[in-house]
Amino acid sequence: MSVTVIMYHHAMGRWEPNARGRLAAAAMTLYAEQGFEQTTVAEIAARAGLTERTFFRHFADKREVLFYGTEMVLDLLARTVADALATATPMDAVGAALEAVGAVIQENPERARLRNAVISVNAELRERELIKLAAFATTLAAALRERGISEPTASLAAETGIAVFKVAFTRWLSEQGQPDLPRTIRQSIEEVKGVLTVRAPV
Amino acid sequence: MSVTVIMYHHAMGRWEPNARGRLAAAAMTLYAEQGFEQTTVAEIAARAGLTERTFFRHFADKREVLFYGTEMVLDLLARTVADALATATPMDAVGAALEAVGAVIQENPERARLRNAVISVNAELRERELIKLAAFATTLAAALRERGISEPTASLAAETGIAVFKVAFTRWLSEQGQPDLPRTIRQSIEEVKGVLTVRAPV
Numbered sequence: 001m002s003v004t005v006i007m008y009h010h011a012m013g014r015w016e017p018n019a020r021g022r023l024a025a026a027a028m029t030l031y032a033e034q035g036f037e038q039t040t041v042a043e044i045a046a047r048a049g050l051t052e053r054t055f056f057r058h059f060a061d062k063r064e065v066l067f068y069g070t071e072m073v074l075d076l077l078a079r080t081v082a083d084a085l086a087t088a089t090p091m092d093a094v095g096a097a098l099e100a101v102g103a104v105i106q107e108n109p110e111r112a113r114l115r116n117a118v119i120s121v122n123a124e125l126r127e128r129e130l131i132k133l134a135a136f137a138t139t140l141a142a143a144l145r146e147r148g149i150s151e152p153t154a155s156l157a158a159e160t161g162i163a164v165f166k167v168a169f170t171r172w173l174s175e176q177g178q179p180d181l182p183r184t185i186r187q188s189i190e191e192v193k194g195v196l197t198v199r200a201p202v
Numbered sequence: 203m204s205v206t207v208i209m210y211h212h213a214m215g216r217w218e219p220n221a222r223g224r225l226a227a228a229a230m231t232l233y234a235e236q237g238f239e240q241t242t243v244a245e246i247a248a249r250a251g252l253t254e255r256t257f258f259r260h261f262a263d264k265r266e267v268l269f270y271g272t273e274m275v276l277d278l279l280a281r282t283v284a285d286a287l288a289t290a291t292p293m294d295a296v297g298a299a300l301e302a303v304g305a306v307i308q309e310n311p312e313r314a315r316l317r318n319a320v321i322s323v324n325a326e327l328r329e330r331e332l333i334k335l336a337a338f339a340t341t342l343a344a345a346l347r348e349r350g351i352s353e354p355t356a357s358l359a360a361e362t363g364i365a366v367f368k369v370a371f372t373r374w375l376s377e378q379g380q381p382d383l384p385r386t387i388r389q390s391i392e393e394v395k396g397v398l399t400v401r402a403p404v
Contacts, residue, residue, distance in 0.1 A: 089397075089400050089401070090397060091397055091398055091400075126333075127329045127332070127333055130329070130332040130333060130336055131328075131329055131332060134332055137365075151373075152369050152370075152373055152390065152393065153393070153397055155368075155369045155372070156365075156366065156369050156390065156393060156394045156397050157397050159365035159366070159368055159369055160362055160365045160366070160394055160397070160398065162365065163339075163358075163361035163362045163364065163365040164358065164361070164362070166357075166361055167354050167357045167358050167361055168354075170357070171353075171354055188354065188358065189398075191354065191355070191358060192358045192362055192398065193398045193399055195291075195292060195293055195355055195358050195359050195362070196293055196362065196391075196394065196395045196398055196399075197395055197398075197399060198291050198293075199291070
């Protein structure tokens with residue numbers, strides 16, 4: 001116990017208050033202003049009033065500032081599906097998981113907006129974002145199978161959920177006023193049901 | 203006219219019968235045997251009994267052997283949505299377009315199977331495949347808007363269609379006997395309707 005405390009204090013010697021948050025905000029602003037490719041870690045550190053060394057204590061590289069929450073989100077998706085009521089349908093469970101992720105994003109809409117602007121103009125980052133969403137779908141499908149849902153139902157619910165999430169996210173970004181991402185996700189799931197089941201006029 | 207004919211004959215002087223098909227088959231076999239990264243253009247050409255120069259007359263690089271049909275498929279998707287009956291629902295139009303692509307893939311199941319095995323073990327190729335599928339969704343949504351379908355309906359139908367296509371393709375690959383991709387796509391669209399509209403037990 002005392003060893004832990006000593007090590008903690010030792011680390012605290014180099015600690016800058018909220019260095020991580022300051023670095024993330026500085027990076028996002030610079031990426032949006034001058035582009036991701038054009039921004040160096042030295043510039044990010046300078047903008048945050050910190051050193052490059054401090055940057056690398058918090059982030060592996062420039063790209064990680066944009067993608068650091070992924071593991072946490074995968075956990076949240078899996079956990080929410082696992083915790084859904086026994087009576088929940090596969091799509092109910094997927095919807096609840098995506099709304100939970102929506103609530104996390106909703107905590108900082110400005111970050112989400114800036115991040116999206118940065119990613120949408122950079123091919124490599126767009127690819128990385130697609131990979132992230134594919135991992136969301138894989139995790140959701142695995143969590144549904146854990147609940148005893150068989151294939152192809154598990155994958156259909158998971159992939160459809162991610163398809164709806166993409167549309168809902170884009171929609172939320174363009175909404176005026178006080179948009180609410182979890183609500184937009186819920187709405188979009190209802191709408192996709194309508195889109196799929198509408199009958200052709202006879 | 204005569205100039206064209208002369209140029210044509212000149213090009214024919216270097217022509218090898220079905221060079222493109224032989225190169226594509228040799229490449230796919232080598233990628234599957236020893237991995238995409240490990241295979242050189244020199245090896246592909248040698249396996250096909252042709253020169254590297256001939257390879258580069260047909261393909262820009264090693265990767266293009268795996269992705270050369272994309273533009274044609276985007277055209278097919280857009281055209282099929284445009285040609286759907288006026289009474290077709292958005293999802294009917296998307297379904298018809300995906301079945302048309304399924305029919306193209308179904309023409310050479312062995313190529314699709316080998317190609318999938320090669321792509322699934324290479325991160326860069328998996329990314330490229332996700333980008334291709336994202337382009338399919340964008341094209342489908344644009345074609346629906348051309349038909350007067352408004353947002354978010356157009357994007358919801360397009361993204362859901364691609365989600366179902368991914369699941370149907372994986373399912374088709376694992377099916378025994380004489381699997382039929384267009385039929386598996388049609389079936390999967392019916393199933394996703396069930397997955398979305400099933401009610402929770404009360």
